[in-house]
Amino acid sequence: MTDKQRDGACCLAVLCGLWLALSGCQTTGSGIAPGVEHTARVIPFLPTAAKSAIHLDQGRYPDLFAPTSNACWAGIDPDVPASAQAESMAGAMGKGYAIIECRLESAFSDMDKAYEVVGLRGIDIYLLTEKGVKIRPTKIVPGQALDEQPVGALRLFGRTNLLVFPTDGLRSTVTGVTPPPPELRLVLSGYDSSFYFSWITYVPPPAPERYPQLKSGLRNTRRNLQTASVRLKRISHRFD
Helix, strand or coil: CCHHHHHHHHHHEEEEHHHHHHHHHHHHCCCCCCCCCCCCCCEEEEEEEEEEEEEEEEEEECCCCCCCEEEEEECCCCCCCHHHHHHHHHHHHHHEEEEEEEEEEECCHHHHHHHHHHCCCCCCEEECCCCCCCEECCCEECCCCEEEEECCEEEEEEEEEEEEECCCCCEEEEEECCCCCCCEEEEEEEEEEEEEEEECCCCCCCCHHHHHHHHHHHHHHHHHHHHHHHHHHHHHHCCC
16 A cells, blocks of 8 residues: 555544544434533522411511411412412412412510511511512501410410512522522511511423524534535545
8 A cells, every 4th residue: 555545544534533423423412411501591480389487587586476477479389378368369460469478476575566566567578589689569468357365474466468569570590400499588677686488489491492502512513524524525536
């Protein structure tokens, strides 16, 4: 074999290897390639659970609210419904508003304060997004009935209030295939104390077609295959 034939054979072998490698890249499948940066998505806030218990954030009076206090997001879970009034409001007002039923109880040692806080008097209440944005209720429907029962030397007061919030600001931006679910808090602040209820949102899986970089990579692979194929044919003709 002459030097020219040897060089041609080496070149042909290299191009064959390149063609096989590129063919493998093209036929690997439509899965998401590792390391691909995924496009950011804006999703609505849809709680994964309807009801939340109360939590102490910080403050002077950690027992201002009883641990039996809870908040229920109406219209979310038929197995854990809010009151008939709250569910009816959620159905009538539609997706533009969130109805949260807030059941507050207090057996605080200062019974005047206990009576006041269950009716949200002296309490600043708002939704707090993960980005620190405060969303205040457009409407508060205080409960008409006040529950009261003795607890030892104290009295346990209870009242159910309905809160109406606009859902326009309740959207979150997520990135990636399995991003951490965004959290939303309903904050009650007053009397040098802060409490909150908490929900996390359902994050739907991303659609593969939303990844333009993956599509671009496949297009580049096809172009490279076409180029390699043309060059391979040209060189093979030299040895005919």
